[in-house]
Amino acid sequence: MSGTQKGWDRQQMADRLAREFQDGWLVNLGVGIPTMCSNTDLGDREVTYHSENGLIGYGPVLPAGQEDLHLVNAGGQNVSLKPDSVTVHHADSFAIIRSGRIDVTVMGAYEVAGNGDFANWKVAGQKGGGIGGAMDLAACAKRVFIILEHVTRKGAPRLVPTCALPVTARGVVTLVATNYGLFAPTGTGFRVVELAPGMSFDEVRAATGTPLEA
Amino acid sequence: MRSKTFGGFAEAVADIPDGSVIGIGGFAAPGTPYNLLQALLAQGAKNLVCVANTTGGAHQPRMPDIAMLVENGQVRKVIASFTASTRPTDVIPFTKYYEAGEVEAELVPQGTMAERLRAAGAGIPAFYTPTAVGTELAEGRETRVFNGREMLLEYAIPLDYAFIRAHRADASGNLQFRLTQRNFCPLMAMAAKTCIVEVEEDILPVGSMDPDNVHTAGIFVQRLVKIPAAPDGIWPVRRQERAK
Numbered sequence: 001m002s003g004t005q006k007g008w009d010r011q012q013m014a015d016r017l018a019r020e021f022q023d024g025w026l027v028n029l030g031v032g033i034p035t036m037c038s039n040t041d042l043g044d045r046e047v048t049y050h051s052e053n054g055l056i057g058y059g060p061v062l063p064a065g066q067e068d069l070h071l072v073n074a075g076g077q078n079v080s081l082k083p084d085s086v087t088v089h090h091a092d093s094f095a096i097i098r099s100g101r102i103d104v105t106v107m108g109a110y111e112v113a114g115n116g117d118f119a120n121w122k123v124a125g126q127k128g129g130g131i132g133g134a135m136d137l138a139a140c141a142k143r144v145f146i147i148l149e150h151v152t153r154k155g156a157p158r159l160v161p162t163c164a165l166p167v168t169a170r171g172v173v174t175l176v177a178t179n180y181g182l183f184a185p186t187g188t189g190f191r192v193v194e195l196a197p198g199m200s201f202d203e204v205r206a207a208t209g210t211p212l213e214a
Numbered sequence: 215m216r217s218k219t220f221g222g223f224a225e226a227v228a229d230i231p232d233g234s235v236i237g238i239g240g241f242a243a244p245g246t247p248y249n250l251l252q253a254l255l256a257q258g259a260k261n262l263v264c265v266a267n268t269t270g271g272a273h274q275p276r277m278p279d280i281a282m283l284v285e286n287g288q289v290r291k292v293i294a295s296f297t298a299s300t301r302p303t304d305v306i307p308f309t310k311y312y313e314a315g316e317v318e319a320e321l322v323p324q325g326t327m328a329e330r331l332r333a334a335g336a337g338i339p340a341f342y343t344p345t346a347v348g349t350e351l352a353e354g355r356e357t358r359v360f361n362g363r364e365m366l367l368e369y370a371i372p373l374d375y376a377f378i379r380a381h382r383a384d385a386s387g388n389l390q391f392r393l394t395q396r397n398f399c400p401l402m403a404m405a406a407k408t409c410i411v412e413v414e415e416d417i418l419p420v421g422s423m424d425p426d427n428v429h430t431a432g433i434f435v436q437r438l439v440k441i442p443a444a445p446d447g448i449w450p451v452r453r454q455e456r457a458k
Contacts, residue, residue, distance in 0.1 A: 095326030128297030136325030
């Protein structure tokens, strides 16, 4: 890691959360940056990836020409099978989710609050939204990990006292990775679990919209 | 037994009346009944309610989808788990018509939609779920506490018709799906009065499928159409991101 590095890039954010995965976990990865958790080398820990479209256990995305057009993950990517992969229909896939069998779900978000609420399905002023499986997963997984940039493109904090956007679920977030570090909701703010390289506590606190504990 | 096999897609959808509630299976390409959607576009039934995971059109090449039915003036309402893209910068084809007020939409969490279909197919009128409690979707709706946890009441979605795609079928309508093609398809089939299936392989004679390896029993299936080879039939191709 370079001495001049400041913060984590997207893969490093995903890596940091993936390192929390324990042996034997059933893991659901959301579309986008969360998918990058599957690139992380977990050593001898084995996790199984669950995809909401009824795919339990899948491997890497296949290159053009090698893909099977009957096999996609939640993002519609043509992934590969593992020896223990199995497919089920949607009601069974969400039975797995709703009955609490998912050890962790990793999702992107627009904002996350210190009380564990988060918002990721509708932006301000938009008619309609994109929920997909996010509300089922957020309400029912044993743990909810969130990956998001620490501030918006305009510099506004995404770690906030209360969500301004419509929430996906309330009081469920366990752990948050941003480009500035790893944070845990405390109920009234966030606690720093780890700062990304080159980030100071004061710098991160200034970019956080709610109380931050060291 | 009267044959369930139809000679073509136009014939299989010919009697669908205006105002029908139609469930459309599929998640991304697998299981999506492109040929039946194309036939419905030509058939022209109006005031339809379409139930599906998405409205389509998010990728290239564009395949027949619900947004095309909307564009064609055939749809009154859509029930889906996506009525907009999750990326604010990406506008799906449906958005234009939805924002213009030309079509209604009901946004439903994906697992809730699956279970509402399953319930309809299983003779269950409603059920409680923890999903969406405390969100905008639950505002003004009935909840009840079970085992100390608040749950939201959800109603079954009965369908007049289901459109689905399967890999293999026999003439009595027993179906097998391949890999992630299954998704919503068995649930749509169960929820519908009339389930119409586009089938990838040649339709097998009765008795040639192992009863232990049937994913959807023929009792839930009314019409079968074999998909012809391209270009007469529509087959998925590797998708690309839609050009911005």
